[in-house]
Amino acid sequence: MHDRFYRSLYRIRRVEEEIIRVYPTDKIKSPVHLSIGQEAVSVGVCEALRADDVVFGSYRSHAVYLAKGGDLKKMIAELYGKATGCAKGKAGSMHLVDAAHGVMGASAVVGTTIPHAAGYAYALKLRRKDSVVVSFFGDGGADEGVFYESLNFAALKKLPMIFICENNSYAIHTHQLCRQPTANIAERARVFGVPAERIEDDVLRVHERVGAAVKALRAGEPGPFFFECLTYRWKEHVGPNDDFHLGYRTREEADPWMKNDQVKRLAGLLEADQRRRIESEVEAEIQAAFAFAEESPFPDGSELFTDMFK
């Protein structure tokens, strides 16, 4: 199990480090909202899911996309704006999608995909399926009205879905406590009668608790479930750089999160041989994905008008 977790964590981290490395060349023609530091949430959750479960994300969805099984080559090609990208260059980094692997889309407008997850879950329930839906959003999403409307509806209809609030404390540069009177997002879900808990930055704990919820939903227990996963964004809101110089947060605030790096933690749980094998396989895969993106053609001009209607 730890090898699987490590592979996924390491892969996400390294993909994004490669994005950072390539970014100054301007070959990636898309704003990137990096997940570095937040990988543990996506990996802990998605390792508890099956291929036929689906996830909905936000503009910061590289980690969710990869953790759920989204195609890496198609993701990098999408960032390059190439015809071989997951959306043929029409999505960019903010709308990654891989429907065949249950990555059902992501929105740049905060909170927007939360009700999509509820609607998808409604359809699953109507059709008596035992798959589940996971909605990923941030603490900023919990500012939005649609979050409460969706929570209300999901609770009302007892939908087979899991709310994952990735609380990294900041909406762009504004701290949660400048936007919300109390840091009690999980508590708010309980008011709707939804079982909710807050989980520290611990990939194994996330997996264990979300896994239990998934199991309950598959067994036909009423949903939804709610998890507020505490995490921390290491890089700037958008772009490849650090932003501690801006002054809205301090390096000291980040230190404990960086010390608790779940990538390093899982690396330490593996035998050296096993770890090195995983790393070299992942490195080769990443190299191949960037080469694929580099070599792929841009979409033909005729693509401008395709995909509007059937």
Next chain:
Amino acid sequence: MDRTISYVEAVREATDQEMERDASVILFGLDVDDPKAIQGTTRGLAQKYGPERVFGTPLSEDAMTGVAIGMSLAGLRPIHVHIRMDFLMLAMNQLINIAAKSRYMYGGQVHLPLVVRSMIGKSWGQGAQHSQALHSFFMHVPGLKVAAPTTPYDAKGCLIEAIRDDDPVMYVEHRILHFQKGPVPEPTYTVPPGKARITVKGKDVTLVGISYMQVECLRAQRYLESGGIQAEVIDPIWLSPLDGETIAESVRKTGRLCVVDNGWMTCGAAAEIVAQVTERLQGAREVRVRRMGFAPVTCPPTPSLENLFYPNARTIASAAYDLVKGSAQGWLPEERTDLREIEFRGPF
């Protein structure tokens, strides 16, 4: 085509027949399952198809539109009903940023077979927030189709077409049209987008009436007849995609175009139709044009002001008369009570 039913019954029958045919069709919205059943358009459907496929919702237009999007991603074909078009303003993020864009921004990986029904109000003091016709907002955005059927025949055919469409359709109903009766075949049929209907043939001026204003244009045509003018009347039926060709061909013949919208004129459907026609005919035909629509103010509830807010058959006839004569004639026909009850008749 002997059977005559109301617009309300046509909408209900289309929904019923499609729900019967296809188990993936589901219906929801505020009050669709209550005793009034959205003017009767959803009557009996909750009982027939059960509370999982027909249900009233929380007052959450934003999330419920997102829920409809999620359902359609999962392969359902939701019909989301809004008893007032004004309430769609709460759902604009989902409609514009997601429904219109998903197929494109996800590179064709997904599609959203979604119908959004909404109603426009008029009279009895509907006022500022129960009267707005905002179809032009949706015409503006690529990725949405917009139907505004006028007759019971088109109400049924457009709704079936919308339900079977694999992409989002905004289906716009005018509350006053709900009372109209007309011939409607019982078997299912579709009225697909891209084809306007010439409802009265004429040679002197083209009147295009959108939604309820089609009724006023039909009355105006009769007034004009008494003034010696043969108006051609066109119902666009689908506003997006719009059949500009049929309208332009009519104007090529008449040389005069009056577009009467059930909405405001600035950046509106009438402006779009006039622009499309003049682009097509410039250099080939000299054309005189006129837009009519809501007065450029908020809709007042008091009848004395509300009557001035809307175009009506007489003001339309007067404007069309001026177009034909080439200048302001000050002609306003006397009101005729025999035109009040124009109903829709076939054949189509």
